[in-house]
Each structure stands twice: as structure tokens, then as C-alpha cells.
Amino acid sequence: MVLLKYVTTAALTAACLCGTSAQRAPGMQGTPKALEVEALVDAARVLPVEYKADILFRLVEASKVSLTEEKLALFEELFDQAGQAKAVLPLRGIYSGVLHPLRLDAVSIRCRVLRLLAAHQPDWVVIRFQEVLPSIKAPRVGCNTLLVYDPSPVETTLERVLGLLRPGERPAYLTAYATRISSGVEIPGLVGILLGSAYPSEILQIASIIAGKLASIEDCDRAFVLATGGAKDGGLSLIERVAELADKVAGQGFSPEPLLRSLRSYLARQLVLKRCADTADGSPRGRSAAEIAKLFNSAASSRNLGLEPLEPEQLQPAELLPGAGTETLPVSSEVRGCLTGLRRLRERDPEAADRGSWENTLESCVQVLRRPDTIKASEDLQEDTVRAAAYRALLDQTPPSVAAGEFVEEYVTIFENARWRSENPGEWLNAFQLLLDFARKLDAGTEGEFGKLRKRGVIIPGLPSPHGRLILQRLRASRDPVLAAYAWLEELAPLSWGQR
Numbered sequence: 001m002v003l004l005k006y007v008t009t010a011a012l013t014a015a016c017l018c019g020t021s022a023q024r025a026p027g028m029q030g031t032p033k034a035l036e037v038e039a040l041v042d043a044a045r046v047l048p049v050e051y052k053a054d055i056l057f058r059l060v061e062a063s064k065v066s067l068t069e070e071k072l073a074l075f076e077e078l079f080d081q082a083g084q085a086k087a088v089l090p091l092r093g094i095y096s097g098v099l100h101p102l103r104l105d106a107v108s109i110r111c112r113v114l115r116l117l118a119a120h121q122p123d124w125v126v127i128r129f130q131e132v133l134p135s136i137k138a139p140r141v142g143c144n145t146l147l148v149y150d151p152s153p154v155e156t157t158l159e160r161v162l163g164l165l166r167p168g169e170r171p172a173y174l175t176a177y178a179t180r181i182s183s184g185v186e187i188p189g190l191v192g193i194l195l196g197s198a199y200p201s202e203i204l205q206i207a208s209i210i211a212g213k214l215a216s217i218e219d220c221d222r223a224f225v226l227a228t229g230g231a232k233d234g235g236l237s238l239i240e241r242v243a244e245l246a247d248k249v250a251g252q253g254f255s256p257e258p259l260l261r262s263l264r265s266y267l268a269r270q271l272v273l274k275r276c277a278d279t280a281d282g283s284p285r286g287r288s289a290a291e292i293a294k295l296f297n298s299a300a301s302s303r304n305l306g307l308e309p310l311e312p313e314q315l316q317p318a319e320l321l322p323g324a325g326t327e328t329l330p331v332s333s334e335v336r337g338c339l340t341g342l343r344r345l346r347e348r349d350p351e352a353a354d355r356g357s358w359e360n361t362l363e364s365c366v367q368v369l370r371r372p373d374t375i376k377a378s379e380d381l382q383e384d385t386v387r388a389a390a391y392r393a394l395l396d397q398t399p400p401s402v403a404a405g406e407f408v409e410e411y412v413t414i415f416e417n418a419r420w421r422s423e424n425p426g427e428w429l430n431a432f433q434l435l436l437d438f439a440r441k442l443d444a445g446t447e448g449e450f451g452k453l454r455k456r457g458v459i460i461p462g463l464p465s466p467h468g469r470l471i472l473q474r475l476r477a478s479r480d481p482v483l484a485a486y487a488w489l490e491e492l493a494p495l496s497w498g499q500r
Helices: 009-016 021-027 032-044 049-061 069-084 106-117 122-135 152-162 167-178 184-195 200-216 221-228 238-251 257-271 289-301 333-348 355-370 383-396 405-416 418-423 425-437 444-455 467-476 481-492
Strands: 091-093 147-149
Touching: 032 049, 032 481, 049 069, 049 106, 049 425, 049 481, 069 106, 106 122, 106 152, 122 152, 122 167, 147 184, 147 221, 152 167, 152 184, 167 184, 167 200, 184 200, 184 221, 184 238, 200 238, 200 257, 221 238, 221 257, 238 257, 238 289, 257 289, 333 355, 333 383, 355 383, 355 405, 383 405, 383 425, 405 418, 405 425, 405 467, 405 481, 418 425, 425 481, 467 481
Parallel strands: none
Antiparallel strands: 091 147
């Protein structure tokens, strides 16, 4: 009989509903650990598709699951079920540091399956990727959000699929991808793929399509900021990428002027539309009109094409719209007061010598968090996400010697909210991973780097804590099938702190 150390009643019940490996254990071959993995795979099959996908991918990446014929069929099934995901497209923040959902949307799940199966079923992957493309259209968003479409999962998959094609098949495939582009955020990645191409004809063909897209695309301001501000996140922006593509075109004896003229048209058009006040001035969130003009003018003048320079004083926005603001956690002043009080108490009494003061302060903070009027949702964050973040911030300030069992119980209970988990799985799992970080270990490299930061007095939030043991105990005791499955997963395929 298989000994499943951390399997709860709920997890086993869910697993048995679809005939688990645990149920079949007497007739199976393999080690007890391997049978546990099989049982978890079967338990995951009955979970919502986002959590099923996350668990299966983690098991494969941890080399706990081999891609046998049976498992290949399981991932084909996952590809077909991905349409059940609550979110359709992957999202990312317009600048680094913006919390954004993990990639548990339909497109990301399907793309990840395709990359996983590319070496095993190349023909199937080539055909199915074409089915993904029609579902991709970058949405226009308002200034009240910092999240926009992230094309990187699709671009990574496109590059993998191109490697499966014969040279003569590539242009048609690239053309099909390029003609459906609807936003400037989709162009830098595609150009990056073209720059690595060994086929001159496809470079010219797709460069012509990109020029046409730049001449006609009208982005929302959030997408424009992401497209033109890539270098601030350590990458290349649209301007630099298109300039590099222009050099490739010129290197083949053709004029790059139409391409750069279309880029100029796109930039000039976007800069005079209604813009978001929190990015239009060139704050850390985006480049100013003057920065964009300088970057383009430099690229154009160095290539001697006679293009009219962009004049930033003539490129003023038609209107500045209110932005998303800078508040990272939309909570009441009382909650902020609790956080400040705990932080000051930790500075005075880091070892919790006065445990009574600590426990009284923590209890008063819990009473505040229990009140519904102290937590509110924002455009990008649901109320439970904010509540979980507030609990995390409080636990982060609590020394290990302070009794925090009741507090941890309430923190974990937030994640049993089936409505939150159903409405926004990516946001739920992102917050849940932060909870699990308290119970995870630092890898050697991270621990060494953090040690240097600590010596300089830098405070790092959310580090592993002895309170993490309480969290794992609570998860292992949960009768919720999703929480129970993740407690099991942490045992079979653990992640280091900060891994996602």
C-alpha cells in the first residue's frame, strides 16, 4: 500500500473520483514516491483547468513525470480544455514591479503545452498552434489599469514552431502571424525572431507587413508605454528593434525608409492622443515625448534617410487622463497604522522579548483586518487579493517567537474562498505562491545575495519564516481539494523561495 504522507481526505476523495493511481496501487509497478506522483496527477485532473495545468507543468519540470504515450494524451487533453480558463490572454505590467497574474490564461496554457510536446509530436504542434492565433487580439485598456497584453508566451512558441518547419513553409507561417498583429507590443518580439532568421526573403516580406501595421495601428496609451519603454526594463523597445530591422533590410539592398517612416507615423500619432497622466511625463513608468523623439531622431538621422525629425513640443497629448495612482495596497488608514505599528515594534524589540506587547498588537491588527470596511478592491486587484497581501505584510513583521497560530489560520482560510479562486485563478495563485514562500527555502545563490543586502541594512519582505511550518500544517489539514493538492505538490516537487 502506498503511504501518502501529506495527502488529506479531500485530496484523496477528489483523486479517487477519477480512478487514481493510489486506488490502483496494488497492481502497479514503481516506488512509493512514483505512485504518489501518479496519484497527484490523477487528483489534478479533476481540478479547474488553471490548477490542473500548473500542477502538471511543475511535475514535468521537476522530472517527476515522464512524457509517455499516456502522458502525451493527458497534455493534449489539457490543450483542448484550456478554453475553460477564466482569462484568455497573458498579461504583464507596463513597467517592472507591477504585480501581475501568473500565466494561467487559455493562450499561455496552450502555448506551454505546444512547447512541451514539440519534440514528441511536431506535426500536431504545428497544426495546433495555428488554432491558437485567431484567439489573440490585444485588448485596449484604460488608464485605471497597469496591465496589458503580454505577447511573450506566444512569441516563444512561434520561435519553437518555426524550428519544426521546412524552410519553404516558414514565410507563410510568419505571414499568418504578422498579419493578425493589432498592437505595437507585438512587434519587438517578432522583429527579434526575424533578426535571427537565415532567410532573407522572409525578412523583407515580414518587414513590409510590419511597416503597414505601424502605419495603421492605434494603441491604447498603456500598450504604447510598454511598446516604447522596453529599455527601462532591460529590454529593447519598439524603436530600437525597428531600427535594427531597418538595417537588415538595407543590408539586402532595399531602402529602409518605408519602415522608419511608418515608425515615425506610429509614434507621432500615439503621442498626440489622449494619454495617461501617470506615464506621459516620462516618470519611471514610461518615456516622455522628448525621450521618444530623441531616440527616434537619432535612429533616423544616423541612417541618412531625410526623414523629418519628431518635435516633442508639437507632440502634446490631446488630454491627460487620470492614471492608476501609486497606491500599491488599497487598504484603510487603520490597516496602514497596524503595519506601521508592527514595523516600529520590530525595530524596538526584534527578538520579541516583550511577547505580551507583540501578541496584543497582532491581535488588534487581526481585529482590524476582520472588518470588511478596511479592505477594498482596485482595478487590478480583487478584494481577497488585497486582504491576503495585508495578512502577508503583517506576518512578515511578526518574529518567530510570537504565537501566530490563529493569525496563520485566518491567513490560509482566505485562500479557501472558492469564488475568488474561480473568478481570478492567476491572481489567486500569485497570492498563494507568496503565502508558500514563507515555508520554502532560499537557494544558495539567493541566500548569498540576500546576505550581502542584509549587511547593508536592506529589508527583504516575505522571506522564509518559522511561521511557514504552521502554514504547511494548515494546508495539509485542509479539506479543500485545491489547497490539499498544492500541499502535496510542495512535498513532491518543491520550489525554492521566489520560484514561480
